[in-house]
Amino acid sequence: MNIKEASEKTGVSSAAIRYYEKESLIPAIDRTEVGNRDIDDRIIRRIRFVTQMRAAGMSIENLRRYIELFDAQEDNTKEQKALLQEQLAVMEEKRDDLQAAIDHLNYKLNHFYDHMETTEAELRQLEKQHAEKLESTEQADDELK
Amino acid sequence: MNIKEASEKTGVSSAAIRYYEKESLIPAIDRTEVGNRDIDDRIIRRIRFVTQMRAAGMSIENLRRYIELFDAQEDNTKEQKALLQEQLAVMEEKRDDLQAAIDHLNYKLNHFYDHMETTEAELRQLEKQHAEKLESTEQADDELK
DNA sequence: GCTTGCCTTGAAGTCCACATGAAGGTTTAA
DNA sequence: TTAAACCTTCATGTGGACTTCAAGGCAAGC
Numbered sequence: 444m445n446i447k448e449a450s451e452k453t454g455v456s457s458a459a460i461r462y463y464e465k466e467s468l469i470p471a472i473d474r475t476e477v478g479n480r481d482i483d484d485r486i487i488r489r490i491r492f493v494t495q496m497r498a499a500g501m502s503i504e505n506l507r508r509y510i511e512l513f514d515a516q517e518d519n520t521k522e523q524k525a526l527l528q529e530q531l532a533v534m535e536e537k538r539d540d541l542q543a544a545i546d547h548l549n550y551k552l553n554h555f556y557d558h559m560e561t562t563e564a565e566l567r568q569l570e571k572q573h574a575e576k577l578e579s580t581e582q583a584d585d586e587l588k
Numbered sequence: 589m590n591i592k593e594a595s596e597k598t599g600v601s602s603a604a605i606r607y608y609e610k611e612s613l614i615p616a617i618d619r620t621e622v623g624n625r626d627i628d629d630r631i632i633r634r635i636r637f638v639t640q641m642r643a644a645g646m647s648i649e650n651l652r653r654y655i656e657l658f659d660a661q662e663d664n665t666k667e668q669k670a671l672l673q674e675q676l677a678v679m680e681e682k683r684d685d686l687q688a689a690i691d692h693l694n695y696k697l698n699h700f701y702d703h704m705e706t707t708e709a710e711l712r713q714l715e716k717q718h719a720e721k722l723e724s725t726e727q728a729d730d731e732l733k
Numbered sequence: 734g735c736t737t738g739c740c741t742t743g744a745a746g747t748c749c750a751c752a753t754g755a756a757g758g759t760t761t762a763a
Numbered sequence: 764t765t766a767a768a769c770c771t772t773c774a775t776g777t778g779g780a781c782t783t784c785a786a787g788g789c790a791a792g793c
Binding site for chain 2: 495496498499501519524527528530531534535537538540541542543544545547548551552562
């Protein structure tokens with residue numbers, strides 16, 4: 444398949460695919476007689492892998508280092524493991540930050556008093572909130588006030 | 589407290605704090621007679637809030653839009669809610685992407701055979717993996733091969 | 734034979750989120 | 764009084780991850 448089809452299949456732009464190849468995030472792609480890229484499913488899978496790791500916040504540089512190690516012939520599983528574990532730790536921290544932010548926004552959302560469509564549940568929350576305010580040393584949602 | 593102390597307290601550079609103020613991610617900061625920023629705990633909390641949201645991948649632009657709505661006097665809770673919910677959806681998707689990538693890397697890590705320090709557990713996994721290979725149509729870890 | 738639509742490479746441009754530098758002001762300590 | 768150590772604003776620079784542009788090649792259809 445040509446690069447445009449690959450782009451449509453993966454959702455990654457043609458330019459980005461070329462960029463990934465140049466940066467060795469994906470293997471060197473086979474060419475047709477005239478020099479056009481001929482992309483197979485192995486490449487598609489590797490593009491998807493890159494996409495997933497990129498979406499998770501892995502940098503091009505880290506990704507390249509990792510893939511380099513992975514593709515190397517020598518017995519470097521120890522370094523691979525270390526790199527993986529390092530990356531894993533970064534990603535887990537990021538996930539936890541994200542979860543904290545999500546919890547935060549959810550808290551805000553649940554303590555909202557929407558004047559236009561007040562439900563009983565919201566009114567009850569409002570009362571509860573009001574009660575809490577009196578005994579307040581609550582910090583959780585205080586940045587924005 | 590001056591900007592340097594605030595920077596040390598929050599781990600955010602002085603330049604970044606000035607930038608956040610300019611971009612209205614934090615409120616306008618009070619000044620001393622000579623024009624220096626005098627930062628109080630309210631600002632510190634808002635810097636931390638920005639840091640948290642940034643760490644979770646919220647863009648400056650989205651953050652600004654959100655805070656703008658939040659700080660506004662008018663009754664715009666409906667829009668606030670919509671924006672919050674929108675942002676929440678983005679963040680949840682991001683968290684799930686992240687979790688998928690973490691699972692992926694964990695899978696890899698658990699299927700590693702480290703020649704240098706082979707534990708019994710790893711050997712058992714190796715056997716299990718070998719057995720799986722025979723009945724294989726397993727795709728999960730196939731990108732890099 | 735010319736247009737359309739794909740492709741190629743290489744260089745240059747863009748966007749974000751700051752970082753850094755220049756030019757200058759104030760307070761503190763020697 | 765002079766240097767150090769803060770601070771200010773405004774302008775420009777930087778790094779990462781692409782995107783866009785320029786200049787040209789190949790194949791199909793009219």
